[in-house]
Amino acid sequence: EIVLTQSPGTLSLSPGETATLSCRASQSVSSTYLAWCQQKPGQAPRLLIYGASRRATGIPDRFSGSGSGTDFTLTISRLEPEDFAVYYCQQYGSSPPRVTFGQGTRLEIK
C-alpha cells in the first residue's frame, strides 16, 4: 500500500509570495496517477491538478504541478487571498478503483 506524506504540515505565507508544497510517496508512483486538490473551510474538495502536472478545467495558471517517481510538488505563484486553504495530494488507480490521500498541507496567511 502506497503512503503519501505531505510537507510541511502548515505553511505560513503572505499574499503575493510563492508556495511550494511537497508530496512524497512511499514507493514510486506513475506521474499519470498523481493529483492535487484544494479544500476550503465548509466546502468540498476541488480538483486542481491531475496527471502530476495537468491543470483541471478553470484552474488558474498560478497553480502548477511537477515531479516524478516518489517526489511531487504543487507550486502556487503570486498567492491570492482565496488560495489560503488545505491542499491534498492523491494517488489513484483504476483497476480496482482506489485512491490514497496525503494528510494535507494547510496554507495559512502570515
Next chain:
Amino acid sequence: EVQLVESGGGLVQPGRSLRLSCAASGFTFDNFAMHWVRQVPGKGLEWVSGISWSSSPIAYADSVKGRFTISRDNAKNSLYLQMNSLRAEDTALYYCAKCSAYGNIDYWGQGTLVTVSS
C-alpha cells in the same frame, strides 16, 4: 454541470446500519467509476470505497472491509453505500465523488454527515 447530491446520513447507534445514496446528474453516469470518501470534521480525507462503471471491480479501505458495501444503479444514475456494524470511528462527513476518464477524482458532492453514537 456535474452534480452529486448525497443523502441518507444521520444519527445512528453503534452496531446499527445506514444506507447512503448519491444522485448524479450532468454527465453520463455509466461511463465513470465512482468513489465514497469520508472526512472527520477538522481532519483529513479518507478514501472509503470505489466502484468501476460496470460494478466490477470494487475496492474497499481496510477500515471498512466486510462492513460496508458499495453499489450503483446505472439506470437510476445513483451510487450507494450500505454501512453495517457501524462504529463510533465511522462518524464523518461522507462524500460521493466522480472519477475522470484518467482515474482521478474530478468532482465531489457536498457530503452527508453520519454520526454514530449511543
